[in-house]
Amino acid sequence: MSELIRVKHLTKDFKEIKAVNDLSFAVTAGQVYGFLGQNGAGKSTTIRMLLTLIKPTSGEIEMFGMDLSKHRKDILRQVGAIIERPDLYKYLTALENLRIFAAMSGVRIPEKKLMDQLAMVGLAERADSKVKTYSQGMKQRLGIAIALVHDPQLIILDEPTNGLDPQGIADIRNLILLLRKEMGKTLLISSHLLSEMELIADSMIIIDKGKKLVEGKVNELFDPAETIVELKTTDDKGTYEKLQGSSLKGFVKGLRNDCILLKLHRDQIPALVNDLVQMNVAIVSFHSKHSLEDYFLSLTTGKEYVEAITN
Amino acid sequence: MWKLLQIELFKIFKRPRTYIAFGAIAAVVLLFQIGMKFDGKTYLDLILNNVSDSFEVDDTFKGKLLNGYFICFAILNILLIQMPLLVALVAGDAIAGEANMGTLRLSLTKPISRTQYMLVKFMASIIYTLLLLIWLAILALFGSMLIFGTNSLVIFRSEIIEQMNSYDVLWRYVAAFGYAAVALTTVSALAFLLSVFAENSIGPIIATMSIVIVFTILSEFNIPLYDKNVKPYLFTTHMVAWKGFFYVQTDAENRTIDGSIQNLPAILRSLGILVIYIVGFVGSAIWIFRKKDILT
Amino acid sequence: MRKILLLLALLNTACFAKAQTIEDIIKNVKAKLDKVSDYEAEGKMKTNVIFIKAPIAKVKVYYKKPNKLRINNESGISFIPKGSVNINLGNIFINTSGFDMIDMGKEAKTNLRIIKLLPKDENSDVVLSTLYIDETQSLIRKAKTTTKENGTYELEMTYGKYAEYGLADKVIFSFNTKDYKLPKGITFDYDDGSKKEESPDKLKNKKGKVEIVYASYKINKGVPDAVFK
Numbered sequence: 001m002s003e004l005i006r007v008k009h010l011t012k013d014f015k016e017i018k019a020v021n022d023l024s025f026a027v028t029a030g031q032v033y034g035f036l037g038q039n040g041a042g043k044s045t046t047i048r049m050l051l052t053l054i055k056p057t058s059g060e061i062e063m064f065g066m067d068l069s070k071h072r073k074d075i076l077r078q079v080g081a082i083i084e085r086p087d088l089y090k091y092l093t094a095l096e097n098l099r100i101f102a103a104m105s106g107v108r109i110p111e112k113k114l115m116d117q118l119a120m121v122g123l124a125e126r127a128d129s130k131v132k133t134y135s136q137g138m139k140q141r142l143g144i145a146i147a148l149v150h151d152p153q154l155i156i157l158d159e160p161t162n163g164l165d166p167q168g169i170a171d172i173r174n175l176i177l178l179l180r181k182e183m184g185k186t187l188l189i190s191s192h193l194l195s196e197m198e199l200i201a202d203s204m205i206i207i208d209k210g211k212k213l214v215e216g217k218v219n220e221l222f223d224p225a226e227t228i229v230e231l232k233t234t235d236d237k238g239t240y241e242k243l244q245g246s247s248l249k250g251f252v253k254g255l256r257n258d259c260i261l262l263k264l265h266r267d268q269i270p271a272l273v274n275d276l277v278q279m280n281v282a283i284v285s286f287h288s289k290h291s292l293e294d295y296f297l298s299l300t301t302g303k304e305y306v307e308a309i310t311n
Numbered sequence: 312m313w314k315l316l317q318i319e320l321f322k323i324f325k326r327p328r329t330y331i332a333f334g335a336i337a338a339v340v341l342l343f344q345i346g347m348k349f350d351g352k353t354y355l356d357l358i359l360n361n362v363s364d365s366f367e368v369d370d371t372f373k374g375k376l377l378n379g380y381f382i383c384f385a386i387l388n389i390l391l392i393q394m395p396l397l398v399a400l401v402a403g404d405a406i407a408g409e410a411n412m413g414t415l416r417l418s419l420t421k422p423i424s425r426t427q428y429m430l431v432k433f434m435a436s437i438i439y440t441l442l443l444l445i446w447l448a449i450l451a452l453f454g455s456m457l458i459f460g461t462n463s464l465v466i467f468r469s470e471i472i473e474q475m476n477s478y479d480v481l482w483r484y485v486a487a488f489g490y491a492a493v494a495l496t497t498v499s500a501l502a503f504l505l506s507v508f509a510e511n512s513i514g515p516i517i518a519t520m521s522i523v524i525v526f527t528i529l530s531e532f533n534i535p536l537y538d539k540n541v542k543p544y545l546f547t548t549h550m551v552a553w554k555g556f557f558y559v560q561t562d563a564e565n566r567t568i569d570g571s572i573q574n575l576p577a578i579l580r581s582l583g584i585l586v587i588y589i590v591g592f593v594g595s596a597i598w599i600f601r602k603k604d605i606l607t
Numbered sequence: 608m609r610k611i612l613l614l615l616a617l618l619n620t621a622c623f624a625k626a627q628t629i630e631d632i633i634k635n636v637k638a639k640l641d642k643v644s645d646y647e648a649e650g651k652m653k654t655n656v657i658f659i660k661a662p663i664a665k666v667k668v669y670y671k672k673p674n675k676l677r678i679n680n681e682s683g684i685s686f687i688p689k690g691s692v693n694i695n696l697g698n699i700f701i702n703t704s705g706f707d708m709i710d711m712g713k714e715a716k717t718n719l720r721i722i723k724l725l726p727k728d729e730n731s732d733v734v735l736s737t738l739y740i741d742e743t744q745s746l747i748r749k750a751k752t753t754t755k756e757n758g759t760y761e762l763e764m765t766y767g768k769y770a771e772y773g774l775a776d777k778v779i780f781s782f783n784t785k786d787y788k789l790p791k792g793i794t795f796d797y798d799d800g801s802k803k804e805e806s807p808d809k810l811k812n813k814k815g816k817v818e819i820v821y822a823s824y825k826i827n828k829g830v831p832d833a834v835f836k
Contacts, residue, residue, distance in 0.1 A: 014604075048416075048604075048605065048606075051419075051420040052419070052420070053416055053419055053420065053604070053605040054604040054605065054606070055602070055604060072422070072424075073422040073423075073424070074422070075422075076420060076421060076422040077422045079420070081417075081420050083416050083417070083420070085413070086417070087412055087413020087414055087416075087417065088412075088413075088414065088417075089322065089412065089414060090412070091325060091326055091327075092322075092325060096321075096325075100318050100321070100322070101417065101418075101421070103314055103315070103318055104315065104318070104418060104421040104423060105421055105422065106421070106422045106423075146417070358789065358793075361785060361786060361787045361788060361789075362686070362787060364689075364785045365688060365689060365782070365783070365784040365785050365815065366686045366687060366688055366689060367686075367687040367688070367689055367691070372684070375683070375684045376684060388795060392795075462682075462683060462684055463662075463683050463684040465684060467789055467794065468789070468794055468796050469788065469789045469790065469791045469793075469794045469796050470658060470787065470788060470789075471658050471659070471660060471787075472658060472659045472660065472661075472686075472787065473660050474659070474660060474661040474662060474684065474686075475662070476662050476683070477683070479662075531791065531792070531795070533791070548798075551795060551796075551797045552797050552799070553797075554795075554796070554797040555797050555799050558797070558799060558801075559660055561660045564653060564655045565654070565655045565656065565657070565659070565660060565661075566653055566654075566655070566660075566661065566662060566663055567660045567661060567662045569662065573799060573801055574799040574800065574801050577799035577800050577801070578799065
């Protein structure tokens with residue numbers, strides 16, 4: 001599988017701040033590539049450099065096998081992007097916005113295809129409404145329509161689910177999966193929603209203070225089957241002491257004000273539940289958290305998730 | 312390039328604020344024409360104050376003076392000071408407005424070079440300026456000709472009165488409007504340059520107007536120190552050169568020569584200076600924009 | 608014999624010429640002017656005033672006895688000097704008996720008789736007139752007049768086919784002008800670097816000139832009074 005994006009020793013200095021520090025990574029064609037990091041880690045800066053909005057201080061960027069600094073137009077013809085929130089011309093309609101950005105994409109797109117694009121994101125009925133009347137979710141969907149209108153091979157999404165409700169988030173997730181699986185697109189996505197990234201990303205990179213912490217396939221970096229459980233009972237303190245004195249002691253990681261924290265393999269959950277029932281533990285709630293959060297926090301804060309959330 | 316230009320013009324003319332300038336011009340011109348129609352002779356009394364001691368100045372004479380060509384000249388005298396603001400409204404918004412709306416970052420991820428983007432934006436603001444001037448010409452010149460009729464054009468300069476035969480006037484207005492287009496394009500170029508530095512269009516618009524006002528005041532100062540060292544280099548000094556098309560050559564007996572211009576080389580020199588300013592402003596804007604990191 | 612007769616004839620003419628008194632000369636001039644009750648003339652007017660640049664204008668000049676004169680640019684615009692009514696030479700003679708006449712002899716180069724007229728009437732507008740008269744044709748070639756209302760003006764006449772009526776083919780009317788100046792804050796002039804008139808003589812010269820070349824006269828055909836309003 002060819003590499004669609006290859007970044008080598010990318011650095012960006014803003015006066016005294018090193019926003020991106022000797023960053024290197026590669027995105028393989030047909031992948032969903034997650035780009036993770038805390039606020040201010042350098043994700044947006046890196047994405048803006050990929051999209052030529054910011055000039056790198058040093059380093060190389062190759063996309064589609066071409067040097068970005070020399071073949072900018074040829075490369076960008078095959079890229080669609082949303083950067084942060086999709087800001088559009090509020091005084092124009094959705095269709096007018098789409099028509100404008102389609103024309104700027106360097107590809108002739110017939111009117112019918114524009115309407116099809118709007119239909120794909122569920123905005124066909126509001127095509128002639130001014131964007132200022134749109135909700136945040138509708139604007140996000142219009143932004144995606146704009147990113148896809150010229151049928152790009154590479155789609156870069158910077159925080160695509162920002163400001164969306166759960167249904168909206170689910171819609172974006174499904175769309176991303178559709179783009180990858182059925183249309184063979186490559187996607188580079190930065191997001192804070194780790195649970196979402198875990199569901200859709202094939203590979204990822206985690207950066208902090210502009211530097212790469214780790215990069216690789218999701219299932220090779222951490223065991224997605226490991227999980228943190230937040231257990232709420234009618235008597236958390238009493239239950240905690242009971243568990244400490246039982247065979248389940250190895251799973252217990254801590255006691256928080258609102259729950260008991262346990263760490264175990266997903267496969268072990270049914271047996272645990274059984275044991276708790278047998279111990280007459282009155283379970284109020286049993287919530288299994290994704291361990292990508294654990295992994296993310298352990299890398300970026302140097303602490304284990306349990307430690308991070310109990311302290 | 313043509314498609315991109317169409318898009319820019321579409322965006323400009325879809326915004327309600329674009330029409331403010333056209334409305335403002337219409338309002339000023341109409342109010343001035345109404346005022347002159349009803350009380351133009353009083354306006355003339357002020358100007359003819361010195362002249363009426365030596366020459367017959369009766370109502371018939373004043374009535375003939377107040378013809379369409381004269382009214383248009385008076386309007387241009389007033390409006391071509393305010394027009395820079397109207398032009399800056401669009402040019403100052405060119406880049407800053409896109410940055411403010413957030414659409415700049417999306418536009419610059421498209422396969423268009425930044426130079427091309429800037430050139431298209433500037434061409435759109437030139438077209439807007441030309442349309443404003445055509446609108447002004449229709450109202451101020453043809454409208455005045457319709458309302459007040461035509462006759463010789465008499466222009467009252469500070470120390471000379473220039474009179475041209477009526478058949479010798481129209482071509483001068485064509486030239487004057489053409490020159491005004493270049494003059495206003497200079498202001499447009501300045502606003503365009505300032506727009507690159509801002510993320511809100513109010514800043515470039517106000518900055519442009521402030522510079523034009525200060526430079527205009529300096530251009531009008533009668534201080535010898537400024538006459539040689541400052542004035543010749545201010546673009547505002549050269550913006551009024553359109554009036555030069557109405558300064559006529561005379562023979563030895565002070566008779567005007569039809570079709571002549573008193574000092575065409577001076578007008579062409581001023582034109583050249585304005586073109587240099589335009590190239591300088593736009594060139595700088597493009598150079599800076601190409602290097603700029605887009606953080607909005 | 609023939610030579611003697613020729614000499615006598617010449618002497619006779621000379622004596623006869625010398626014999627005309629200034630009263631006779633004025634009387635003859637006035638008689639000619641009195642032949643005209645009114646006229647409507649067409650001509651071209653050139654304005655030569657230091658602060659006015661104007662094209663040649665087609666004008667009509669109307670005259671009605673005793674002292675109505677009006678210059679009209681029917682379609683266009685012309686700066687008509689105040690006091691242009693004095694283009695009518697008859698104005699000088701409106702009250703002949705009211706003048707003291709002084710014979711100033713002849714102007715050497717032109718041989719014109721110079722006669723000064725001083726009005727006896729203290730209320731007269733005219734203060735002094737100096738006339739340069741062609742005695743043989745009874746025509747005033749030049750007149751310099753000082754008036755109370757319109758200052759001093761000069762007239763220079765060139766005669767042609769209308770000489771029998773005392774009507775000139777060309778009149779140059781010179782008059783005084785006041786300074787013309789408007790504040791630059793009103794005019795926003797463009798300084799095109801043209802050289803301004805710096806000769807002190809010209810700057811001091813506050814005289815304007817208007818030259819009318821007459822194409823035709825309609826004499827004694829009637830002119831309505833309304834024209835002079």
